[in-house]
Amino acid sequence: MIRWLLGPIGLCLAAMQALAADPVTIGVGYLGVAGTRPTLSLVEQPAENDGTAGAKLAIEDNNTTGKFTGQRFTLEERRIKEGEDPVQAATALAERNGFIVADLPADALLKVADALRDRGTLLFNAGAIDDRLREADCRANIIHAAPTRSMLADALGQYLVWKKWSRWLLVVGSHDGDKLYADALRRAATRFGAKIVQERTFEDTGGARRTDSGVTLIQRQMPVFTQAAPAYDVLVAADESEVFAAYLPYRTWDPRPVAGSAGLMPRSWDAAQDQWGATQMQNRFMKLNARRMTALDMQAWTAVRMIGEAASRTNSGDVRKITDFIKGPNFEVAAFKGTRLTLRDWNLQLRQPILLVDGRMVVSVSPQEGFLHQVSELDTLGYDRPESKCRLK
Amino acid sequence: MQAEMSDVMRCSRRGDGVPPPPLSGEGWGEGVSTRESPQEEKTLSRIASCDAMRPPPQAGEVRTARGQILPLLRATVLVAIALAAMPAHAFIAYVSNEKSNTVSVIDTDSWTVTKTIKVGQRPRGIEFTRDGKFVMVAVGDDDTIQMIDARTQGVVDTLPSGPDPELFTQDAAGKTLYVANENDNTVTVIDLEKRARLGDIQVGVEPEGMTISPDGKTLINTSETTNMAHFIDTGSRQIVANVLVDPRPRFAEFKHDASELWVSSEIGGSVSIIDPGKHEVIGKVTFEIPGLRKEAIQPVGIGMTKDDKTAFVALGPANRVAVVDTATRKVTKYLLVGQRVWHMAFTPDEKYLLTTNGVSNDVSVIDVAAQKVIKTIQVGELPWGITIAP
Numbered sequence: 001m002i003r004w005l006l007g008p009i010g011l012c013l014a015a016m017q018a019l020a021a022d023p024v025t026i027g028v029g030y031l032g033v034a035g036t037r038p039t040l041s042l043v044e045q046p047a048e049n050d051g052t053a054g055a056k057l058a059i060e061d062n063n064t065t066g067k068f069t070g071q072r073f074t075l076e077e078r079r080i081k082e083g084e085d086p087v088q089a090a091t092a093l094a095e096r097n098g099f100i101v102a103d104l105p106a107d108a109l110l111k112v113a114d115a116l117r118d119r120g121t122l123l124f125n126a127g128a129i130d131d132r133l134r135e136a137d138c139r140a141n142i143i144h145a146a147p148t149r150s151m152l153a154d155a156l157g158q159y160l161v162w163k164k165w166s167r168w169l170l171v172v173g174s175h176d177g178d179k180l181y182a183d184a185l186r187r188a189a190t191r192f193g194a195k196i197v198q199e200r201t202f203e204d205t206g207g208a209r210r211t212d213s214g215v216t217l218i219q220r221q222m223p224v225f226t227q228a229a230p231a232y233d234v235l236v237a238a239d240e241s242e243v244f245a246a247y248l249p250y251r252t253w254d255p256r257p258v259a260g261s262a263g264l265m266p267r268s269w270d271a272a273q274d275q276w277g278a279t280q281m282q283n284r285f286m287k288l289n290a291r292r293m294t295a296l297d298m299q300a301w302t303a304v305r306m307i308g309e310a311a312s313r314t315n316s317g318d319v320r321k322i323t324d325f326i327k328g329p330n331f332e333v334a335a336f337k338g339t340r341l342t343l344r345d346w347n348l349q350l351r352q353p354i355l356l357v358d359g360r361m362v363v364s365v366s367p368q369e370g371f372l373h374q375v376s377e378l379d380t381l382g383y384d385r386p387e388s389k390c391r392l393k
Numbered sequence: 394m395q396a397e398m399s400d401v402m403r404c405s406r407r408g409d410g411v412p413p414p415p416l417s418g419e420g421w422g423e424g425v426s427t428r429e430s431p432q433e434e435k436t437l438s439r440i441a442s443c444d445a446m447r448p449p450p451q452a453g454e455v456r457t458a459r460g461q462i463l464p465l466l467r468a469t470v471l472v473a474i475a476l477a478a479m480p481a482h483a484f485i486a487y488v489s490n491e492k493s494n495t496v497s498v499i500d501t502d503s504w505t506v507t508k509t510i511k512v513g514q515r516p517r518g519i520e521f522t523r524d525g526k527f528v529m530v531a532v533g534d535d536d537t538i539q540m541i542d543a544r545t546q547g548v549v550d551t552l553p554s555g556p557d558p559e560l561f562t563q564d565a566a567g568k569t570l571y572v573a574n575e576n577d578n579t580v581t582v583i584d585l586e587k588r589a590r591l592g593d594i595q596v597g598v599e600p601e602g603m604t605i606s607p608d609g610k611t612l613i614n615t616s617e618t619t620n621m622a623h624f625i626d627t628g629s630r631q632i633v634a635n636v637l638v639d640p641r642p643r644f645a646e647f648k649h650d651a652s653e654l655w656v657s658s659e660i661g662g663s664v665s666i667i668d669p670g671k672h673e674v675i676g677k678v679t680f681e682i683p684g685l686r687k688e689a690i691q692p693v694g695i696g697m698t699k700d701d702k703t704a705f706v707a708l709g710p711a712n713r714v715a716v717v718d719t720a721t722r723k724v725t726k727y728l729l730v731g732q733r734v735w736h737m738a739f740t741p742d743e744k745y746l747l748t749t750n751g752v753s754n755d756v757s758v759i760d761v762a763a764q765k766v767i768k769t770i771q772v773g774e775l776p777w778g779i780t781i782a783p
Binding site for chain 1: 575576578620621623640660686688710
C-alpha cells in the first residue's frame, strides 16, 4: 500500500519543485486567551485548542494549494494568561507574521489593532461578536470573520417569524454580554415583526456549574421561574455567560420551545453541518484534531483561508497586496455554506449565512426565504450599510 | 408487506402516467449487505408482478417477458425504422439518487422509470463503460464504485477506489478509470479490465471535476477548495500545470475538438474557458438572470454539443440551464428546469438532454434543437448524476 502511494507522491513532489523552486513563506499568528470558561453542559466544554485547531486545518488546506503556487503558510500560536499584556504578545507575533488571527475580548482587540496600525499587520477577528467593533469602534486593520450578535439574533428572529412563533418571552441574564445579546434580540423582534410579551431577568447569584446534587433543584426552579407568563409561543434566552439557559428546555411552566442561548441556537458553524460539501471539511478536521469542529474553529479556519485565497489570487506573499485584495471588490471565499462569502466594504465584516442548530442537527440556515434585500440577502442579517456608524480609519 | 404495498402503488401510478412518489422503503439505512442475489430476484419478480398492471405495449415499444424495455438498442432501433411511424430514440438513462441510495432507470421512449436499482450509500458520479456493458456508480459513503450490469440491471461488482469517490472519468479505450476522492486529496487510477488499483496522484483540496482530453493524453481534475484545474499527463501521471479558476470548481468538459476546456465554478458563479495548450484562462462565461441574486447562480454540470457550437450549463439553485453560444461565450437562453439542477447527459442522437434536479427529485428532458423543456420525470430522492447507454 505504501509503495504505490509513495511512487506517485514522489513524482508529484518532483514536478512541484520544478514548478516552484523557492516557496514564499506567509506567516500567520494566532493570538488567543489561555484557559476555558466552564459551560453548563459538559459536552459543550471547549477544548484547549478551540480556534487554533481550525486555523491549523486552514494552514494545511492553504499549503496543499501552496504546493502548486509556490507558497508556504506557517502558524505561530500564542495564548495570553490573565493579566498579561495583549499588545506585547501581539507585537512579538507581528515581528514574524504579517497576519494575526485574534480571539480576544473587544477591548483587548482594539488595543492591539491601534498598537499595530502603523506596522501594516492585518488582524482577523475570529472570536469577538460585539457589534461595536464593526460600528462606532470599527478599525481599518481588522477583518471580522466572526459574525456579530445582531447577525446571530437576526438569523434566529427570521426563523422564529417564518415559523410564526412571533410571541417571545425574553429571559435575560445579569451579565454585560447577556444584556448585549438581549439588545440584539429586541432589535430583531422589531425588525421582523415579533412581539416580546414579557421580559424576565435571571440573576446570577453565583455558585458552581456542576454539583453532586444534580438536577433535583433545577427541575423545581425552572418551572417556577417561568410560571405565570403572558401567552407566548417561544421562550428566547439571552445567556452568553452560561448561567441558566441550558436548564430551560423541557422545564418551562408552559410547554414551549426554547431558543437563543439554548434549544435552537444561531451559530456560524456546527459539528452537525454536512451540507454543501461540508462533510469533507468535517472529516479533515476530525482526522487532524481528533475532535469535532466548533463555531470558533470555523471562524479561525475562514480567517486563515481568506489569507490563503487572497495569496493564491494575487500570486503574492506581500501583506500589502493581500490586504488590498481582501478589501477589494473581487474578493470572495467559499466556506461550505452554500454561497460565496464576501466582505461588507463599509465595516470589513464577512457576510455569512448563519446556521440554526439544536446541538445535534442543523435545523435551518438563515437568511430565511422571503427576507429580501437589494444587494445581498446576507445583508438582512445584522446592521446594514445605511444604519452603520462605522467610519473606517 | 409495506414494501409490496408501495410497489403496487407505483405500478398503478405508472399506468396512468403519474410519476411515482419516493418509496418509504427506499432511502437511508440501506447498506451494501441487503443487495445480495435473493434480493435481486425479489426485485425482478416485483417487476414481473407490476407488468400485470401495465397497459399493453404501445406501438414502438419492445418489451421482454419481464416487461423491461429491451436493452438491445439495435433491435429497438431496427423495429423503429421498420415501423417508420415511431420515434427512433429509445435509449436508457441511469440516474443516481444521492439520498435514496438507488439508481433510477429511465426509458427515453416512454419517458418513464422502468426500474429502481438499490445501490450503496450516497451514489453520485455515474457513467457507462465504453462498451456499454456496465454502469459504474460512485457510492461515496461506502468508499467504492459499484458496477451495475446493464443487462440484468443489478450490482455485480465493485472497484477499488479511494475514500469517498465522487466523480470519475475513463480513457477513450475504456481501459483506465480515474477517480476523484474528495476525502484525501487524491485521484485514484484504476485498471478497468483487471478491476485493480494502479496508483494515486496527489492533487489539491477536495478533488471533484474529472475529464480527459479527446486525445487521451491529459487528465483534468478540479479541486474545490484549492480552486484549480490540475492538468495531469496520463502517461507519466504527473501534474504538468495548474490553472487557478473561480471558487469551488466542480465540473470540467473539453470541446470535442480539444481547443477549449470549460470549468464551472459553483461559488464563483462562472465558467472559466481555458486554453489547454497554454494553460491559461482565455475567457469566462457569466450569468445574469433578472430577479435572481448572484449568489443563487451556481454553475455545476456542463454539456457540449458534438459540433461544439452550443454548451448547456446547469445553474444549481437558480433552477435553470443556460444555453451558451460557444463562439460569443454569451448566454442565449435560460431554460427553467427543476430545482437545484446538478448534472446532465445527451441522448446519443443528441436530440435530447436530460438534467438531474436535486431538490425537486426529478429529471427534466430538454429538446436540444428546440431548446425547450418538454418533459419532467419523477425519480428517487436527490437525483445527482446521469448517464445514458451509448
